Amino acid sequence: TAAQDMPDMWNKGATANAAHPGLKWFREAKFGLFIHWGLYSKLAGRWKDSSYYGSGEWIMYRTKAPATEYAKVAQTFNPTGFDAAEWAKTAKEAGIKYLVVTAKHHEGFSMYDSKVTDFDIMDASPYKKDPMKALAAACKAQGIPFGFYYSQFLDWHEPNGGGNNWDFKNKDYQEYYRTKSVPQLKELLTNYGPLGLVWFDMPGGLTPEQTKLMIDSLRVLQPGCLFSSRVGHDLGDYRDFGDSEVPPVPIAGAWESIYTHNDSWGYIQHDLNFKSPREIIHLLSNVASKGGNLMLNVGPDGNGKWPAYSVEYLKATGKWLQTYGESIYGTTWGLIPAQPWGVTTSKPGKLFLHVWQMPANRQLRVPGVTAKVKSVKILGSNKTLTWKQLPEETIVELPVTLPDTRNTVLLMEYSG
Ligand code: JFZ
Secondary structure (H helix, E strand, C coil), rough: CCCCHCHHHHHCCCCCCCCCCCCHHHHHEEEEEECCHHHHHHHHHHHECCCCCCCCHHHHHHCCCCCHHHHHHHCCCCCCCHHHHHHHHHHCCCCCEEEEEEEEEECCEEEECCCCCCCCCCCCCCCCCCHHHHHHHHHHHHCCCCCEEEECEEEECHHHCCCCCCCCCCHHHHHHHHHHHHHHHHHHHHHHHCCCCCEEECCCCCCHHHHHHHHHHHCCCCCCCCEEEEHHCCCEEEEEEECCCCCCCCCCCCCEEEEEECCCCCCCCCCCCCCCCCHHHHHHHHHHCCCCCCEEEEECCCCCCCCCHEEEHHHHHHHHHHHHHHHHCCCCCCCCCECCCCEEEECEEEEEEEEECCCCCCCCEEEEEEEEEEEEEECCCCCCCCEEEECCEEECCCCCCCCCCEEEEEEEEEEE
């Protein structure tokens, strides 16, 4: 399916800046890690005597907590269990190729050493260290491109920030951008080495012209840094789909689907609905089969520890990638649509068949390959398979058992 045949909703907002140098690593990366971490992580889905489910990072908004009261959470926010090297090492083991962490979410609390405000981890909490400095360094040591999520408009702590209408009225958004967002973005783009990307979120309060001026003033600081599409007004370098969306058909250009590991971005203690390794592997291969990246979110707790299931399941995914990574990293979308047995990804001369589901008769039907098939083998083993190429389809004979019942990938090489 060509991009221009697609329904409008998938076509809108093509990337403004397809020539951006950062898009090379981004497009090859395929698997990113999103980390939502802030004061809400310590609240863990609870406020006073009530429990909340889903989007734990929105708890201040859902409870309409007064800004002064919510800010007190910072006084006991002391994530002594945080270990940047461990985060980066786990990401590496998981096969992650870029990492994006919340520098400031909508709650307004800066998780880094900011001179722009006292409502940051340096000044308002007992921790007295900059976890983002450590994390940037740890990612660099592991060779993982590092990026910041930054909520540029919504800020429920600030009288002029977007979103908090229960404490504050008559806002001056321009003032907010001038005195907080822009200076903070400049700090982030100056003090943490080369960034892979800045992940903006939820634009608002600026005209397209004003947004363009802001973006231009930031781009000069790090021309190599990508800006996500939620900077607004089609000024981003790659596309992000809405939360937990995979397009139904291949999409040209650089893009990313974002998913949470459980049902929340920010840590919620009573949410144990984690996606299994099988689900993550299917998600990753499905997104790759449409030509995009998967950025999977983990929500560390208020002490800086990842949920045990996230560590375990991500490492299991990494183990799968050690065998089958060739069928994910650096690939483009599959040349044929999704099949009853699974999906495909491709490289020049190579079609990767992701077998999620063994056909009952062990005959894998691959329609639409017109080039001459040269070989079919199971990735990660020396096992070659026999096949029969017919005009309409190629039929591959599968062995009685496949090495990985979640997703065994076959490599089909063809010429012409
Ligand atoms: C935003 C945040 O509000 C949320 O807390 C989280 O950080 C998430 C990654 O991003 O939520 C959005 C923003 C945009 C869409 C959906 C959720 N969207 O465009 O569909």
